[in-house]
Amino acid sequence: MIRTYKFRIYPSKSIQRTIEEHLNICRYLYNYLLEQKTKNPKLNKMDTQKLITEHKRENPELKKVHSKVLQMVNNKLWGNLKALGELKKNGFKVGKLRFKSSKNHYKTLEYNQSGFKIDYNTKKLKLSKIGEIPIVLHRNIKGEVKGVIIKKEPTGKWFAFFQVEEEPKPLPKTNKVVGIDLGIDGYTIDSDGNKFENPKFIDKTLDKIKRVQKNLSRKVKGSNNYKKTKLKLIKVYDKLNNQKNDFLHKLSRYYINNYDKIILEDLNIKSMVENGKCKTLNRHILDGSWRKFINLLLYKAEGAGREVILVNPHYTSKKCSNCGHVVKDLKLSDRIFFCPVCGWKIDRDYNASLNILKSGLGESVVPAERKPLLQTISYKEVVLGQVFSMNQEALPEGRGLRKPKGFRLTPSVRAE
Ligand SMILES: [Zn+2]
Known part of the structure; x- marks a missing residue:
């Protein structure tokens, strides 16, 4: 590879x-x-x-x-x-x-x-x-x-x-499979009930980007001040990219280390479904980072002998992961999924991740043991490498990961 x-x-x-x-x-x-x-x-x-x-x-x-x-x-x-x-x-x-x-x-x-x-x-x-x-x-x-x-x-x-x-270095089998929903509140929400927080620095740096951009619009184009501010803008973007990449590298490494098969939605189909909608800058950047995340997974999977499966995103949010009933009028603002047929009540994104897992495995397979709780993992824990459980990869720039301390989980969204 x-x-x-x-x-x-x-x-x-x-x-x-x-x-x-x-x-x-x-x-x-x-x-x-x-x-x-x-x-x-x-x-x-x-x-x-x-x-x-x-x-x-x-x-x-x-x-x-x-x-x-x-x-x-x-x-x-x-x-x-x-x-x-x-x-x-x-x-x-x-x-x-x-x-x-x-x-x-x-x-x-x-x-x-x-x-x-x-x-x-x-x-x-x-x-x-x-x-x-x-x-x-x-x-x-x-x-x-x-x-x-x-x-x-x-x-x-x-x-x-x-x-x-490089020679691929296959990782030992874990016999675990995961479905991942990519979200806005939680960056990833997976079928094991883990929710990885969307890193806050993106918002913070975005605010800064908007400030510098506004500043730039007031300068005379081509002037020295304009050039200076423009370089500043480029540097903030650069910073955002570096922070984002660091987070995505570690998050993807976590999934690669812990699962043999990783199932996600095919964003190429998804973006077509949502085509025509006006995108904000935040959304645009998030979109790009999801693609990058999937690419990193694919890239690391190749070296580690893991499998990444991309499934059709149709109905992954609207379908009941318990009985398969499709709730057609589910709104984007509905954070809890409720199924009128079987009474299943569950966090919306968690429900989606279970559906993604199912589509990746084929409908007939029912994922073993659903956890009722969603567990939130802050991006800090990801960046500090506290969530890695095995086979840690040496990181670039000599910043080694800390020894695994195991998960420090705080229950967050309760699906009653
Ligand atoms: Zn149901």
Whole structure:
């Protein structure tokens, strides 16, 4: 399996200029290949690949860039075409692939298989046709480095992302299965009756984002003050991202460590069901983080020999998890689910998680033993690593998890 490691790099001013130049050439090539493909839709990936070699003769500028990097431009184009095709297949209205008109739209250089080398002694990353860049190797890379991506983030910091082939390390079986409902109040509510609090820092940082944004709107566009405030805004977003990622990494690790099978709703179908609704900034960010959470689960599951199942979200909230009756007029504000047929009364999201578990296992399987209580776990406990029960993974940036203390649970929502 491929794992990505992120390291900070410090390119000199002149190297930065070279990288920018390479990015420009790659963007030019991307647009050129897209143009050829648009003119002649029959072209396949091999054809556009060959076009690069031919175009190099007419345009020697291209030779400034390492040949594998140019090849990855073709890869990127085909990756985008494929992603677009899949969106179409899923019923999304999508237009044609757009040309990358400004340099802000082309931000990564990708070396694959060759053209790069990490010198562990001098702590430098050597890139063919670019030069040597100081790198902070804050952790060891285990496995074979397949490629590296160079990127400047909006904060102005430069990073190298190494793609490393690693042997999967299957975890011992737990013989446990879980259904997870993704929510707003509880970030996850699962069929074992655990509710993981939605981290409050998201709200706090969002307030700050709104403040800075308001501030920015008062500044004259292009002025020094405007630029300063804009950078501030980017930095707050960056902070939010880092906090969010830390939380999501640990929460997903918790589920991977404790369950053989993890069942969730397929958000691609779900977002279509809810399409057309106006989304607030908070909701937008939450949505993005759910996707990220699922991706992290999928990614970690691959290495750990676990299974992640995505089910159709239809009726997961409206169906009674006890008898299967569908309560059609359940409102979003109804926090307690009540079934008029069998009398089952249960927290709404908990009910959904039980339905998700059922759909993932097939209707015939009834989950063993329902717990009447929902237990809330604060995000602090997640971030501090107090909820991990086994096989702790070494964390990046050297912040090891604490020894498991077992769950500290506080009963919260009572389903009477
Ligand atoms: Zn019922």
